[in-house]
């Protein structure tokens with residue numbers, strides 16, 4: 001009854017974050033109704049995403065055309081001895097919007113609900129440790145800011161992070177007052193997040 005092409009699209013869309021199977025099917029029918037022009041414009045936007053890659057240092061998403069390191073990692077004005085560890089690219093964007101952070105980043109990846117680190121996250125932390133070793137003379141960051149969500153799994157993730165990174169940072173801080181318990185970095189307004197950054201402890 002349902003056309004195969006609808007089923008096929010829905011199966012792919014349902015793999016996207018925040019989209020369930022029912023919504024995925026609705027989107028497929030919506031696009032079919034909207035017609036070829038809409039479908040072509042979405043297809044072209046999707047293809048555009050394939051021109052992106054990960055920064056080799058901080059793992060932020062960046063255009064392939066810019067080389068191996070993102071604009072933040074390439075910027076000599078950004079302090080390489082202060083690093084904020086965030087879960088997602090959107091968290092990085094939220095911190096950037098505050099305009100109050102002049103260090104660099106490590107995008108860790110989305111933490112599992114038990115707060116344990118996945119193999120890919122461990123690999124990214126290894127890279128972060130290498131970045132610390134390159135800082136002369138001590139091979140340590142001056143400050144590592146754990147900018148994870150103030151949720152139960154964020155707390156567990158923070159514990160894992162502190163264990164792994166303690167030998168590689170003179171000081172490890174966390175986003176402070178203002179960011180409420182249960183609060184997510186991505187959804188905090190600029191003022192709240194700016195305050196949490198200023199009162200990190």
Ligand SMILES: [Zn+2]
Pocket residue numbers: 055056057058059060069070071072073074
């Ligand atoms: Zn980078």
